[in-house]
Amino acid sequence: xxxxxxxxxxxxxxxxxxxxxxxxxxxxxxxxxxxxxxxxxxxxxxxxxxxxxxxxxxxxxxxxxxxxxxxxxxxxxxxxxxxxxxxxxxxxxxxxxxxxxxxxxxxxxxxxxxxxxxxxxxxxxxxxxxxxxxxxxxxxxxxxxxxxxxxxxxxxxxxxxxxxxxxxxxxxxxxxxxxxxxxxxxxxxxxxxxxxxxxxxxxxxxxxxxxxxxxxxxxxxxxxxxxxxxxxxxxxxxxxxxxxxxxxxxxxxxx
Amino acid sequence: xxxxxxxxxxxxxxxxxxxxxxxxxxxxxxxxxxxxxxxxxxxxxxxxxxxxxxxxxxxxxxxxxxxxxxxxxxxxxxxxxxxxxxxxxxxxxxxxxxxxxxxxxxxxxxxxxxxxxxxxxxxxxxxxxxxxxxxxxxxxxxxxxxxxxxxxxxxxxxxxxxxxxxxxxxxxxxxxxxxxxxxxxxxxxxxxxxxxxxxxxxxxxxxxxxxxxxxxxxxxxxxxxxxxxxxxxxxxxxxxxxxxxxxxxxxxxxxxxxxxxxxxxxxxxxxxxxxxxxxxxxxxxxxxxxxxxxxxxxxxxxxxxxxxxxxxxxxxxxxxxxxxxxx
Numbered sequence: 001x002x003x004x005x006x007x008x009x010x011x012x013x014x015x016x017x018x019x020x021x022x023x024x025x026x027x028x029x030x031x032x033x034x035x036x037x038x039x040x041x042x043x044x045x046x047x048x049x050x051x052x053x054x055x056x057x058x059x060x061x062x063x064x065x066x067x068x069x070x071x072x073x074x075x076x077x078x079x080x081x082x083x084x085x086x087x088x089x090x091x092x093x094x095x096x097x098x099x100x101x102x103x104x105x106x107x108x109x110x111x112x113x114x115x116x117x118x119x120x121x122x123x124x125x126x127x128x129x130x131x132x133x134x135x136x137x138x139x140x141x142x143x144x145x146x147x148x149x150x151x152x153x154x155x156x157x158x159x160x161x162x163x164x165x166x167x168x169x170x171x172x173x174x175x176x177x178x179x180x181x182x183x184x185x186x187x188x189x190x191x192x193x194x195x196x197x198x199x200x201x202x203x204x205x206x207x208x209x210x211x212x213x214x215x216x217x218x219x220x221x222x223x224x225x226x227x228x229x230x231x232x233x234x235x236x237x238x239x240x241x242x243x244x245x246x247x248x249x250x251x252x253x254x255x
Numbered sequence: 256x257x258x259x260x261x262x263x264x265x266x267x268x269x270x271x272x273x274x275x276x277x278x279x280x281x282x283x284x285x286x287x288x289x290x291x292x293x294x295x296x297x298x299x300x301x302x303x304x305x306x307x308x309x310x311x312x313x314x315x316x317x318x319x320x321x322x323x324x325x326x327x328x329x330x331x332x333x334x335x336x337x338x339x340x341x342x343x344x345x346x347x348x349x350x351x352x353x354x355x356x357x358x359x360x361x362x363x364x365x366x367x368x369x370x371x372x373x374x375x376x377x378x379x380x381x382x383x384x385x386x387x388x389x390x391x392x393x394x395x396x397x398x399x400x401x402x403x404x405x406x407x408x409x410x411x412x413x414x415x416x417x418x419x420x421x422x423x424x425x426x427x428x429x430x431x432x433x434x435x436x437x438x439x440x441x442x443x444x445x446x447x448x449x450x451x452x453x454x455x456x457x458x459x460x461x462x463x464x465x466x467x468x469x470x471x472x473x474x475x476x477x478x479x480x481x482x483x484x485x486x487x488x489x490x491x492x493x494x495x496x497x498x499x500x501x502x503x504x505x506x507x508x509x510x511x512x513x514x515x516x517x518x519x520x521x522x523x524x525x526x527x528x529x530x531x532x533x534x535x536x537x538x539x540x541x542x543x544x545x546x547x548x549x550x551x552x553x554x555x556x557x558x559x560x561x562x563x564x565x566x567x568x569x570x571x572x573x574x575x576x577x578x579x580x581x582x
Contacts (some may be wrong), residue, residue, distance in 0.1 A: 047472070050475075050476055052472055052475055052476070066478045066479075066480055067478045069476070069478065070476065070477050070478030071478075073476070074476070075472065075473060075476035076473075077469075077470060077472040077473055079470055079472070081333075081468075081469055081470035081473070082468060082469065083333035083467070083468045083469075083470075084333075084468055084518070084523040084524070084525065085519075085523045086468060086522060086523045086524060087522060090522060090524060091468070091469075094465060094466060094468065094469060094477070095477075097462055097465065097466055097477050097478070097479075098477050098478045140469070143469065147477070
């Protein structure tokens with residue numbers, strides 16, 4: 001079943017084309033890593049799909065009503081904002097807002113599950129704004145998990161986390177996908193993307209440059225073309241390994 | 256009902272009773288309260304029902320309105336320094352009222368002054384929503400509000416500048432200090448319906464304000480219509496602040512200090528702060544109006560002066576505490 005379908009989606013911001021004719025489908029069981037260089041339009045693509053930006057073309061999520069969309073997709077913005085000194089538990093509870101009142105027991109179960117998945121139980125009663133940046137990021141991921149939507153969209157969810165929590169978060173997302181949900185996350189760590197995502201979508205030059213299984217997408221030519229880097233890619237006993245190596249200068253037109 | 260709500264309700268009740276038994280007319284408390292409930296002929300029921308009762312009701316309605324609007328505004332702008340006057344409504348409402356005083360309309364027709372204030376509030380809504388747009392970010396709303404407040408302030412100064420004689424200027428200045436003295440049930444019937452309308456718009460915003468804790472993008476994706484939220488907030492604030500200014504003049508600091516003071520007691524959740532702040536605002540204005548009558552009763556101390564005198568140091572203390580927390 002498709003959770004998100006974009007058809008010929010284009011976005012112009014201030015007269016500049018950011019994205020042109022993006023067509024993309026994401027279904028249940030997929031953990032899609034949205035990769036691409038800075039400014040490729042990863043955030044723009046996700047925000048447009050949610051209807052938070054004006055765009056032309058079709059997005060299945062944007063066609064839904066506000067309330068229905070809030071129960072179909074959880075959105076984790078890149079800006080980690082917690083405006084008031086609220087407890088961790090209350091931040092996570094905010095994820096239950098779209099489900100309305102009268103679902104108290106389910107709300108509690110969802111909040112507990114989300115706290116558990118992000119290993120936040122010990123911090124439950126702490127004030128969220130007094131936590132470290134990485135801890136706040138995990139609290140906000142837990143909020144999105146508590147929304148219990150079929151699709152989760154996250155903008156650079158693991159940026160600023162320590163290695164253990166980066167891997168743990170990627171495993172949580174992969175676990176959600178294995179349970180039949182869908183996850184789309186923009187990522188800059190290609191090594192983690194290769195190891196955990198079921199599919200990579202490479203955005204560059206205003207469009208989807210490649211879309212498929214990680215090892216198919218990250219070919220040397222595309223790495224050079226989209227990221228200006230070379231990379232080392234191998235299959236180890238412990239799964240695939242990828243490490244970017246060097247910057248390629250010759251095909252950068254700005255030089 | 257939470258313990259805090261109960262405590263604040265009891266505080267409001269106690270202050271309301273105290274407000275009823277205090278006044279220049281020397282009426283024993285028990286006799287006054289009996290006359291208030293039983294009615295009847297004579298001066299005592301008249302003073303209780305036509306002088307003290309409206310004063311007490313107005314303190315609760317206006318104080319509650321300012322507390323509620325302040326909490327909602329801080330929640331919407333995610334800024335503890337926000338207050339109901341920030342979007343330019345108080346300044347413009349005051350300007351409207353001052354114009355009726357200056358032109359003499361207020362002397363010709365007693366309802367001209369409140370009507371002028373409400374017209375000012377309405378104008379402020381139109382201006383702020385045109386300038387900031389229904390969809391823009393919170394910063395545009397703040398900037399538009401500052402511009403409108405500055406303009407209204409300048410025009411109010413101009414009116415004062417052009418006042419024909421010192422007495423006219425005096426009247427305007429005293430009115431602007433805010434007061435609940437000598438208000439009648441007519442003022443209550445003027446302020447109450449509009450305030451209730453404003454409360455009906457602001458009180459249900461709690462869910463949306465909670466969601467805004469995580470920013471506008473996250474709130475939007477959780478099904479909160481930010482356009483609707485902004486309209487209801489600005490219109491609701493215009494109703495309550497317009498009604499308050501129309502009958503009591505400009506009363507500052509209640510909408511700023513009360514939400515700030517109560518925030519730690521409700522776990523900082525914007526939705527929980529709305530009701531608590533309304534009760535807290537009512538209590539603060541009742542207390543200030545009692546203080547006005549106890550301290551220098553013969554000098555007609557103005558309510559807005561007292562709230563500012565109490566509010567500003569309280570606010571300084573809060574800022575100091577905030578700094579110590581390293582926020």
